Amino acid sequence: AQSVSQHNHHVILSEAASLELGCNYSYGGTVNLFWYVQYPGQHLQLLLKYFSGDPLVKGIKGFEAEFIKSKFSFNLRKPSVQWSDTAEYFCAVSNRDDKIIFGKGTRLHILP
Amino acid sequence: DAGITQSPRYKITETGRQVTLMCHQTWSHSYMFWYRQDLGHGLRLIYYSAAADITDKGEVPDGYVVSRSKTENFPLTLESATRSQTSVYFCATGQSYGYTFGSGTRLTVV
Numbered sequence: 001a002q003s004v005s006q007h008n009h010h011v012i013l014s015e016a017a018s019l020e021l022g023c024n025y026s027y028g029g030t031v032n033l034f035w036y037v038q039y040p041g042q043h044l045q046l047l048l049k050y051f052s053g054d055p056l057v058k059g060i061k062g063f064e065a066e067f068i069k070s071k072f073s074f075n076l077r078k079p080s081v082q083w084s085d086t087a088e089y090f091c092a093v094s095n096r097d098d099k100i101i102f103g104k105g106t107r108l109h110i111l112p
Numbered sequence: 113d114a115g116i117t118q119s120p121r122y123k124i125t126e127t128g129r130q131v132t133l134m135c136h137q138t139w140s141h142s143y144m145f146w147y148r149q150d151l152g153h154g155l156r157l158i159y160y161s162a163a164a165d166i167t168d169k170g171e172v173p174d175g176y177v178v179s180r181s182k183t184e185n186f187p188l189t190l191e192s193a194t195r196s197q198t199s200v201y202f203c204a205t206g207q208s209y210g211y212t213f214g215s216g217t218r219l220t221v222v
Contacts, residue, residue, distance in 0.1 A: 032208055032209060032210075034210060042215075043202060043213040043214060043215050043216050044155075044202070044204075044211075044213045045213070046210055046212075049209075049210055051209070090154070090155065094208040095208065098208060099143075099145075099157070099160065099208075100206075100208065100210075100211055102154060102155045103154065104152075104153070104154035105154045105155070
Protein backbone atom coordinates (compact mmCIF):
# COMPACT_ATOMS: atom_id res chain seq x y z
CA ALA A 1 0.00 0.00 0.00
CA GLN A 2 1.08 3.53 -0.65
CA SER A 3 2.35 5.51 2.29
CA VAL A 4 3.86 8.89 2.97
CA SER A 5 6.36 9.56 5.73
CA GLN A 6 7.19 13.02 7.00
CA HIS A 7 10.39 13.06 8.97
CA ASN A 8 9.60 15.72 11.52
CA HIS A 9 6.43 16.14 13.51
CA HIS A 10 7.34 19.51 14.92
CA VAL A 11 9.94 22.04 13.75
CA ILE A 12 10.84 25.30 15.45
CA LEU A 13 12.90 27.92 13.62
CA SER A 14 13.77 31.56 13.99
CA GLU A 15 12.80 34.07 11.33
CA ALA A 16 15.23 34.17 8.37
CA ALA A 17 16.39 30.61 9.00
CA SER A 18 16.36 28.16 6.12
CA LEU A 19 13.77 25.42 6.06
CA GLU A 20 13.77 21.89 4.77
CA LEU A 21 10.96 19.48 5.55
CA GLY A 22 11.53 15.88 4.61
CA CYS A 23 9.02 13.66 2.83
CA ASN A 24 9.41 10.12 1.57
CA TYR A 25 6.81 7.98 -0.11
CA SER A 26 6.49 4.34 -0.94
CA TYR A 27 5.13 3.66 -4.36
CA GLY A 28 6.91 2.22 -7.33
CA GLY A 29 4.89 3.65 -10.18
CA THR A 30 4.38 7.07 -11.65
CA VAL A 31 3.27 9.49 -8.98
CA ASN A 32 1.86 12.95 -8.47
CA LEU A 33 3.37 14.74 -5.47
CA PHE A 34 2.00 17.58 -3.40
CA TRP A 35 2.67 19.83 -0.48
CA TYR A 36 -0.33 21.33 1.28
CA VAL A 37 -0.25 24.00 3.98
CA GLN A 38 -2.74 24.57 6.77
CA TYR A 39 -2.52 27.91 8.55
CA PRO A 40 -3.88 28.04 12.11
CA GLY A 41 -7.65 27.65 12.13
CA GLN A 42 -7.88 27.23 8.38
CA HIS A 43 -8.29 24.42 5.86
CA LEU A 44 -5.61 22.79 3.75
CA GLN A 45 -4.44 24.73 0.74
CA LEU A 46 -2.21 23.59 -2.09
CA LEU A 47 1.33 24.93 -1.78
CA LEU A 48 2.88 23.23 -4.80
CA LYS A 49 2.64 20.09 -6.87
CA TYR A 50 4.73 17.92 -9.16
CA PHE A 51 3.34 15.85 -12.00
CA SER A 52 6.23 15.55 -14.45
CA GLY A 53 9.11 17.50 -15.99
CA ASP A 54 11.56 19.63 -14.03
CA PRO A 55 12.01 17.93 -10.65
CA LEU A 56 12.50 21.29 -8.93
CA VAL A 57 9.08 22.74 -8.39
CA LYS A 58 8.39 26.28 -7.29
CA GLY A 59 5.28 27.10 -5.36
CA ILE A 60 3.68 30.06 -3.70
CA LYS A 61 5.27 32.26 -1.03
CA GLY A 62 8.84 31.34 -1.96
CA PHE A 63 8.53 27.61 -1.30
CA GLU A 64 10.07 25.00 -3.54
CA ALA A 65 10.36 21.23 -3.52
CA GLU A 66 12.66 18.79 -5.23
CA PHE A 67 11.57 15.41 -6.49
CA ILE A 68 14.35 12.84 -6.26
CA LYS A 69 13.01 9.69 -7.85
CA SER A 70 15.88 7.45 -6.75
CA LYS A 71 15.26 8.40 -3.13
CA PHE A 72 11.45 8.44 -3.31
CA SER A 73 11.64 11.87 -1.76
CA PHE A 74 9.92 15.22 -2.22
CA ASN A 75 11.43 17.60 0.31
CA LEU A 76 10.06 21.09 0.85
CA ARG A 77 12.45 24.03 1.14
CA LYS A 78 12.43 27.74 1.74
CA PRO A 79 15.64 29.80 1.98
CA SER A 80 14.39 32.28 4.58
CA VAL A 81 11.25 31.69 6.61
CA GLN A 82 8.92 34.33 7.99
CA TRP A 83 6.74 34.37 11.06
CA SER A 84 3.72 34.07 8.76
CA ASP A 85 4.97 30.64 7.63
CA THR A 86 3.87 29.20 10.96
CA ALA A 87 1.52 26.42 9.89
CA GLU A 88 1.18 22.70 9.46
CA TYR A 89 2.59 21.22 6.27
CA PHE A 90 1.37 18.02 4.66
CA CYS A 91 3.16 16.03 2.03
CA ALA A 92 0.91 13.92 -0.20
CA VAL A 93 1.21 11.46 -3.07
CA SER A 94 -1.09 9.83 -5.59
CA ASN A 95 -0.64 7.55 -8.52
CA ARG A 96 -2.36 8.66 -11.68
CA ASP A 97 -5.57 6.75 -11.07
CA ASP A 98 -6.12 6.72 -7.36
CA LYS A 99 -6.70 8.70 -4.21
CA ILE A 100 -4.22 11.09 -2.68
CA ILE A 101 -2.47 9.77 0.41
CA PHE A 102 -1.42 12.33 3.01
CA GLY A 103 1.44 12.26 5.47
CA LYS A 104 0.85 12.91 9.16
CA GLY A 105 1.93 16.53 8.85
CA THR A 106 4.75 18.67 10.22
CA ARG A 107 3.95 21.55 12.52
CA LEU A 108 6.24 24.48 11.80
CA HIS A 109 6.58 27.20 14.39
CA ILE A 110 8.55 30.33 13.49
CA LEU A 111 9.87 32.44 16.32
CA PRO A 112 9.74 36.19 15.64
CA ASP B 113 -20.51 30.97 -5.38
CA ALA B 114 -18.27 28.39 -6.96
CA GLY B 115 -16.32 26.09 -4.71
CA ILE B 116 -16.77 23.66 -1.89
CA THR B 117 -18.72 24.58 1.21
CA GLN B 118 -19.27 22.81 4.48
CA SER B 119 -21.94 23.37 7.09
CA PRO B 120 -22.13 23.96 9.92
CA ARG B 121 -18.74 25.48 10.80
CA TYR B 122 -19.17 24.58 14.46
CA LYS B 123 -21.41 22.03 16.13
CA ILE B 124 -21.82 20.85 19.68
CA THR B 125 -23.89 17.73 20.21
CA GLU B 126 -24.58 15.25 22.96
CA THR B 127 -23.43 11.66 23.13
CA GLY B 128 -25.87 9.35 21.39
CA ARG B 129 -27.42 11.95 19.13
CA GLN B 130 -27.43 11.76 15.37
CA VAL B 131 -25.70 14.59 13.57
CA THR B 132 -25.17 15.28 9.88
CA LEU B 133 -22.39 17.34 8.41
CA MET B 134 -23.02 18.79 4.98
CA CYS B 135 -20.68 19.20 2.04
CA HIS B 136 -21.56 20.85 -1.26
CA GLN B 137 -19.43 21.46 -4.35
CA THR B 138 -20.25 23.43 -7.46
CA TRP B 139 -17.71 21.96 -9.89
CA SER B 140 -19.46 18.65 -10.59
CA HIS B 141 -16.28 16.78 -9.68
CA SER B 142 -16.78 13.04 -9.53
CA TYR B 143 -14.78 12.38 -6.40
CA MET B 144 -15.59 13.64 -2.93
CA PHE B 145 -13.95 12.78 0.37
CA TRP B 146 -14.48 13.10 4.10
CA TYR B 147 -11.51 13.37 6.46
CA ARG B 148 -11.18 13.89 10.15
CA GLN B 149 -8.22 15.73 11.60
CA ASP B 150 -6.97 15.03 15.11
CA LEU B 151 -3.77 16.09 16.82
CA GLY B 152 -1.14 13.41 16.37
CA HIS B 153 -3.08 11.57 13.68
CA GLY B 154 -2.98 13.99 10.79
CA LEU B 155 -5.73 13.56 8.23
CA ARG B 156 -7.61 10.28 8.23
CA LEU B 157 -9.96 9.33 5.44
CA ILE B 158 -13.42 8.34 6.65
CA TYR B 159 -15.34 7.73 3.42
CA TYR B 160 -15.08 8.72 -0.18
CA SER B 161 -17.28 8.67 -3.22
CA ALA B 162 -16.29 8.20 -6.85
CA ALA B 163 -19.66 9.30 -8.23
CA ALA B 164 -23.31 9.63 -7.30
CA ASP B 165 -24.51 6.45 -5.57
CA ILE B 166 -20.96 5.09 -5.30
CA THR B 167 -19.31 5.28 -1.90
CA ASP B 168 -16.49 3.41 -0.24
CA LYS B 169 -14.87 3.14 3.15
CA GLY B 170 -11.67 4.84 4.03
CA GLU B 171 -9.32 4.31 6.94
CA VAL B 172 -11.73 5.05 9.83
CA PRO B 173 -15.36 4.46 8.71
CA ASP B 174 -16.81 2.99 11.91
CA GLY B 175 -19.63 5.07 13.38
CA TYR B 176 -20.17 7.07 10.20
CA VAL B 177 -22.59 6.81 7.31
CA VAL B 178 -22.49 8.62 3.98
CA SER B 179 -24.74 8.98 0.99
CA ARG B 180 -24.39 10.60 -2.41
CA SER B 181 -27.70 10.89 -4.19
CA LYS B 182 -26.53 13.96 -6.11
CA THR B 183 -23.08 14.66 -7.51
CA GLU B 184 -22.79 17.99 -5.71
CA ASN B 185 -23.67 16.83 -2.18
CA PHE B 186 -21.88 14.41 0.11
CA PRO B 187 -23.33 14.44 3.64
CA LEU B 188 -21.62 12.66 6.52
CA THR B 189 -23.82 11.31 9.33
CA LEU B 190 -22.79 10.25 12.77
CA GLU B 191 -25.59 7.87 13.69
CA SER B 192 -24.94 7.90 17.44
CA ALA B 193 -22.25 10.39 18.30
CA THR B 194 -19.49 9.43 20.73
CA ARG B 195 -16.88 11.60 22.44
CA SER B 196 -14.17 9.98 20.36
CA GLN B 197 -15.78 11.57 17.32
CA THR B 198 -14.94 15.03 18.60
CA SER B 199 -12.76 16.31 15.79
CA VAL B 200 -12.42 18.69 12.89
CA TYR B 201 -14.01 17.29 9.76
CA PHE B 202 -12.94 18.29 6.28
CA CYS B 203 -14.67 17.58 3.03
CA ALA B 204 -12.61 17.60 -0.16
CA THR B 205 -13.15 17.15 -3.86
CA GLY B 206 -10.84 16.48 -6.77
CA GLN B 207 -8.79 13.65 -8.15
CA SER B 208 -5.22 12.52 -8.46
CA TYR B 209 -4.25 15.95 -9.80
CA GLY B 210 -5.13 17.57 -6.48
CA TYR B 211 -7.87 18.12 -3.95
CA THR B 212 -9.67 21.27 -2.84
CA PHE B 213 -10.74 21.29 0.78
CA GLY B 214 -13.73 22.85 2.46
CA SER B 215 -13.32 25.13 5.45
CA GLY B 216 -14.06 22.36 7.92
CA THR B 217 -16.58 21.61 10.64
CA ARG B 218 -15.42 21.60 14.23
CA LEU B 219 -17.58 19.02 16.02
CA THR B 220 -17.63 18.63 19.78
CA VAL B 221 -19.46 15.71 21.35
CA VAL B 222 -20.23 16.22 25.03
